[in-house]
Amino acid sequence: MEKFSSLSHSRYDCKYHVVFVPKFRKKSLFGKIRQYLKGVFHELARQKGSEIFSGHISSDHVHMCISIPPKYAVSDVIGYLKGKSAIAVARQYGGKNLNFNGEKLWARGYAVSTVGFELEKVKKYIAQQEKLEKDQEDGKF
DSSP: OOOOEEETTEEEOOEEEEEEOBGGGOSOOOHHHHHHHHHHHHHHHHHTTOEEEEEEEOSSOEEEEEEOOTTSOHHHHHHHHHHHHHHHHHHHHSSOOSSOOOTTSBOSOOEEEEOTTOHHHHHHHHHHHHHHHHHHHTTOO
16 A cells, blocks of 8 residues: 555645656756756755656756656656756856856756656666667667
């Protein structure tokens, strides 16, 4: 039986598999930025009452399994994660401290799917993304 979360007048189990990409699918998520984004995503999700269960940041896309309370629309939370993370990356790595909107990191849109009772399958799929990425770099398919 899955663990349900609570709000003041509801119990819920709302988990989503979300995928989004950097603008122009640029391979911009390498090295230090990738490590930095992991912490940023977890902190931003926490600020919206959400929890990231599993995630993988590839060089050209991001997978995450996230629980979002029903009081927030999925689009609002993902927009918040993308917008605020772009600003954080710009401030950290772009040399800009104030009044920067971070408009050049993420492409518009995202893909989302409900997880339902298949959380372990989705977590396994996301964990396999790193292996698939390495195989593609080595020329394996």
